[in-house]
Amino acid sequence: MTATLEHSNFTVADPHATAAWMQNVFGWNIRWEGEAKAGGYTVHIGSQDSYLALYKPKSVRPSQESSYDVLGGLNHVGIVVSDIDAAEARVIAAGFTPVNHGDYEPGRRFYFDDDNGIEFEVVAYD
Known part of the structure; x- marks a missing residue:
């Protein structure tokens, strides 16, 4: 059996702004966008084979923690x-x-x- 990473999902402040710089820097395309979990909004950006899901909840709280110090952190x-x-x-x-x-x-x-x-x-x- 082989396994391939299909996508990862991140919380961002503005999925359209994040997708725009990813299009310019990496040459990726928007694959899908629309309403998402808990009243949020998501933009999927990437290639035909893999993508990043850029999720914005109704309200965003910035983290003050280092991900390297949090179990399960990105x-x-x-x-x-x-x-x-x-x-x-x-x-x-x-x-x-x-x-x-x-x-x-x-x-x-x-x-x-x-x-x-x-x-x-x-x-x-x-």
Whole structure:
């Protein structure tokens, strides 16, 4: 048996704004959007094979905790790209700050936090 990750679901302040920067940075497309659980709203964005569900509840409460200190916390999301330099330029153009660059086997990577406080790891494998 093989298993493939289909999607992950995040709570964000504005699913349309988050989807817009993801379209510009990663070249993803909106697959679906509409009303969701508990009166919220969701935008699904990604490729034909996988996506991120961007969920906004009726009211959003920002977290003051580090996900690395919370059992079950989301620490970061890894995104594979074919051209890491182009991806970094797009991340900067979207208004985010790349940090913690690494060049080691099996590839190059950097991280950035989006405006929801979600950490992304962008990696390119040689």
